[in-house]
Amino acid sequence: MANGVDNALDIPSDAQQLAFMSTMPSEIIPFVFSHLNQRDCMNCMAVCRSWYIRVPQYSRRIWEKLSLSIYDIHMDNRRFERCLGSHVRSITFHVFDDEELHRMMQKLIHHGCTKVQSLGKSRKDGSMSVRDGWLTPYTT
Secondary structure (H helix, E strand, O other), X not given: OEOOEEOOOOEEOHHHHHHHHHHOOOOHHXXXXXXXXXXXXXXXXXXXXXXXXXXXXXXXXXXXXEEEEOOOHHHHOHHHHHOOOOOOOEEEEEOOOHHHHHHHHHHHHHXXXXXXXXXXXXXXXXXXXXXXXXXXXXXX
């Protein structure tokens, strides 16, 4: 390995791969993450502890809208939970019964999703119901 690069594969060393967030201008990093989807952000958080801590702060814009299904494997994932917060503005629930919906809404509130402006729930027939100001009955 010369100059931190594995010549056989031209892959930067681990230290070089991880250092890009430290050396890149702070206003550029959110721009880079804005081109990823939520699953990609969670995968980035698995790279190392530094990324686990930093990715949520740089990817907030991606997490403004959530579309959740009981079939989503990431709903009980710590990386997913770290990406929640007051920046979440819109949530759509798919395939939730009333009990699951209530439990998930409590979880979202627990993780700081208290400024949601729009809430939607898909019905079995494929139609949607949308409600604004959804937190009132859950936080009083």
